[in-house]
Amino acid sequence: xxxxxxxxxxxxxxxxxxxxxxxxxxxxxxxxxxxxxxxxxxxxxxxxxxxxxxxxxxxxxxxxxxxxxxxxxxxxxxxxxxxxxxxxxxxxxxxxxxxxxxxxxxxxxxxxxxxxxxxxxxxxxxxxxxxxxxxxxxxxxxxxxxxxxxxxxxxxxxxxxxxxxxxxxxxxxxxxxxxxxxxxxxxxxxxxxxxxxxxxxxxxxxxxxxxxxxxxxxxxxxxxxxxxxxxxxxxxxxxxxxxxxxxxxxxxxxxxxxxxxxxxxxxxxxxxxxxxxxxxxxxxxxxxxxxxxxxxxxxxxxxxxxxxxxxxxxxxxxxxxxxxxxxxxxxxxxx
Amino acid sequence: xxxxxxxxxxxxxxxxxxxxxxxxxxxxxxxxxxxxxxxxxxxxxxxxxxxxxxxxxxxxxxxxxxxxxxxxxxxxxxxxxxxxxxxxxxxxxxxxxxxxxxxxxxxxxxxxxxxxxxxxxxxxxxxxxxxxxxxxxxxxxxxxxxxxxxxxxxxxxxxxxxxxxxxxxxxxxxxxxxxxxxxxxxxxxxxxxxxxxxxxxxxxxxxxxxxxxxxxxxxxxxxxxxxxxxxxxxxxxxxxxxxxxxxxxxxxxxxxxxxxxxxxxxxxxxxxxxxxxxxxxxxxxxxxxxxxxxxxxxxxxxxxxxxxxxxxxxxxxxxxxxxxxx
Numbered sequence: 001x002x003x004x005x006x007x008x009x010x011x012x013x014x015x016x017x018x019x020x021x022x023x024x025x026x027x028x029x030x031x032x033x034x035x036x037x038x039x040x041x042x043x044x045x046x047x048x049x050x051x052x053x054x055x056x057x058x059x060x061x062x063x064x065x066x067x068x069x070x071x072x073x074x075x076x077x078x079x080x081x082x083x084x085x086x087x088x089x090x091x092x093x094x095x096x097x098x099x100x101x102x103x104x105x106x107x108x109x110x111x112x113x114x115x116x117x118x119x120x121x122x123x124x125x126x127x128x129x130x131x132x133x134x135x136x137x138x139x140x141x142x143x144x145x146x147x148x149x150x151x152x153x154x155x156x157x158x159x160x161x162x163x164x165x166x167x168x169x170x171x172x173x174x175x176x177x178x179x180x181x182x183x184x185x186x187x188x189x190x191x192x193x194x195x196x197x198x199x200x201x202x203x204x205x206x207x208x209x210x211x212x213x214x215x216x217x218x219x220x221x222x223x224x225x226x227x228x229x230x231x232x233x234x235x236x237x238x239x240x241x242x243x244x245x246x247x248x249x250x251x252x253x254x255x256x257x258x259x260x261x262x263x264x265x266x267x268x269x270x271x272x273x274x275x276x277x278x279x280x281x282x283x284x285x286x287x288x289x290x291x292x293x294x295x296x297x298x299x300x301x302x303x304x305x306x307x308x309x310x311x312x313x314x315x316x317x318x319x320x321x322x323x324x325x326x327x328x329x330x331x332x333x334x335x
Numbered sequence: 336x337x338x339x340x341x342x343x344x345x346x347x348x349x350x351x352x353x354x355x356x357x358x359x360x361x362x363x364x365x366x367x368x369x370x371x372x373x374x375x376x377x378x379x380x381x382x383x384x385x386x387x388x389x390x391x392x393x394x395x396x397x398x399x400x401x402x403x404x405x406x407x408x409x410x411x412x413x414x415x416x417x418x419x420x421x422x423x424x425x426x427x428x429x430x431x432x433x434x435x436x437x438x439x440x441x442x443x444x445x446x447x448x449x450x451x452x453x454x455x456x457x458x459x460x461x462x463x464x465x466x467x468x469x470x471x472x473x474x475x476x477x478x479x480x481x482x483x484x485x486x487x488x489x490x491x492x493x494x495x496x497x498x499x500x501x502x503x504x505x506x507x508x509x510x511x512x513x514x515x516x517x518x519x520x521x522x523x524x525x526x527x528x529x530x531x532x533x534x535x536x537x538x539x540x541x542x543x544x545x546x547x548x549x550x551x552x553x554x555x556x557x558x559x560x561x562x563x564x565x566x567x568x569x570x571x572x573x574x575x576x577x578x579x580x581x582x583x584x585x586x587x588x589x590x591x592x593x594x595x596x597x598x599x600x601x602x603x604x605x606x607x608x609x610x611x612x613x614x615x616x617x618x619x620x621x622x623x624x625x626x627x628x629x630x631x632x633x634x635x636x637x638x639x640x641x642x643x644x645x646x647x648x649x650x651x652x653x654x655x656x657x658x659x660x661x
Contacts, residue, residue: 143640151616
């Protein structure tokens with residue numbers, strides 16, 4: 001944490017070590033993002049799960065559906081996460097399920113983000129009736145509770161459909177928040193001086209969007225994408241837990257569905273339901289940390305959260321309300 | 336007033352949208368899931384019930400879509416949501432009537448508790464920046480990502496299976512007599528503690544993170560600096576100046592969070608076999624009970640809309656700008 005600990009310019013200068021570090025590494029704004037402890041922890045967690053999704057089904061020691069005589073075994077070397085009541089290997093189910101979780105999350109997140117981009121940017125660029133309609137649409141989808149709607153739609157699809165159907169249904173309900181954030185940011189960008197200047201030089205609307213507005217939306221879009229993926233993963237797992245969706249497609253929710261249905265709780269088979277839920281929570285935590293990191297990246301005021309008490313005390317400051325230490329780091333120091 | 340009227344109009348439009356989704360959905364899905372159910376229950380469904388099903392699902396091809404839409408509305412206004420297949424031949428409206436009070440009580444109370452605790456924790460975290468609360472952020476983001484139903488499983492495993500302190504299922508002791516008597520109410524509270532704990536723990540973190548971020552933003556505003564310069568005590572500055580304004584986005588963002596919390600609460604009820612609408616929805620999904628699923632969707636949406644309207648009124652009380660508009 002101390003590598004971020006420049007509090008004010010003077011405090012930063014007081015510690016030559018810090019300054020050296022800053023002048024050594026800068027240039028790319030992304031390196032500033034990486035050096036925020038929150039986003040770094042988040043990215044490492046995410047990388048781990050991506051690896052799990054790629055390798056999981058390949059290295060799974062058993063067929064997740066295969067029955068065996070090892071009924072309800074606690075964790076052992078052959079079965080690291082134990083076995084189910086029908087002798088299935090929970091570890092293999094977990095590994096195979098990782099890919100489905102990541103794919104549905106990413107696909108649903110991508111589709112939803114694309115919808116929110118189209119709706120959000122268009123709403124901001126065409127004030128009047130188009131904006132009113134698009135914003136109303138987004139607000140309606142925000143207020144209607146998403147999970148019951150997803151359950152209703154998915155319930156009507158014969159046999160639950162494949163994972164693509166599930167991803168599509170989730171993205172239909174997941175775009176609204178992103179579009180609202182993107183609309184607000186585009187509106188604020190539209191009136192900034194550099195956009196007005198570009199407009200005055202006679203650039204077309206398309207090139208205004210592509211070269212002036214879009215690049216400045218990237219952090220917002222990235223944040224909304226990560227948040228949507230998180231939401232999509234939770235939705236998919238919840239659906240499978242209720243028993244909607246194709247049951248031969250393993251994901252972490254399916255494991256929990258069987259654990260709940262076959263009385264894992266009453267039999268004390270903690271190994272059956274602890275790993276999948278823990279994985280969902282840790283993955284969700286990673287994604288949340290990344291969004292928090294992006295928030296701090298976009299809104300430097302929030303960055304003071306990274307200040308260490310000890311560093312503040314060394315600088316003779318006491319953190320309290322109404323006091324905003326100005327953070328400087330490699331990304332924002334230009335001289 | 337103008338603000339409230341605008342909001343009411345918006346919720347009316349949303350309610351219309353939800354009803355229309357309910358109408359369109361069965362007609363969009365290829366194949367005919369309901370026809371097979373009709374065949375399955377042939378002989379058991381009275382002619383009137385069959386007629387109402389035809390209207391609900393658009394199986395009556397002699398009518399145009401527009402005519403179907405009009406008779407759908409007419410049916411809704413009579414409170415007719417069709418017959419439940421699971422609880423055949425009970426009408427869907429009766430099933431929902433019986434389960435709704437459980438959910439409203441459980442989810443209502445635990446959402447308010449989660450909101451108040453999370454907001455207060457967020458105020459403290461934003462106020463004492465760099466303190467212990469900051470270190471809790473990774474932990475709180477972990478808890479905000481924990482699926483409600485998994486936390487419910489864990490809580491059952493710990494508090495009812497291992498420790499045996501609380502029951503693991505149901506909403507009341509079946510040997511008590513449901514009604515306004517002490518034995519029933521105390522057993523209902525006793526059964527409600529674990530589900531409520533699940534909802535409070537899961538929703539707490541989200542409110543706290545949001546509030547903390549707003550506190551950090553608000554506390555750098557000029558009027559907070561002025562309040563300090565006036566020599567007001569930190570407590571006054573914190574609660575009367577900073578927190579009062581920082582809480583506004585939390586309240587106006589209630590809509591988004593509430594939908595999410597209600598979704599999670601439904602799953603919590605499923606795990607606890609709590610006699611609310613979440614558990615009914617679980618049974619409806621298992622049995623492909625379409626009329627019940629649709630009725631539940633409408634009722635849940637309406638409940639969320641009403642809760643939002645209440646949040647909007649609180650917003651008017653807290654934010655004078657909405658009042659001066661009129």
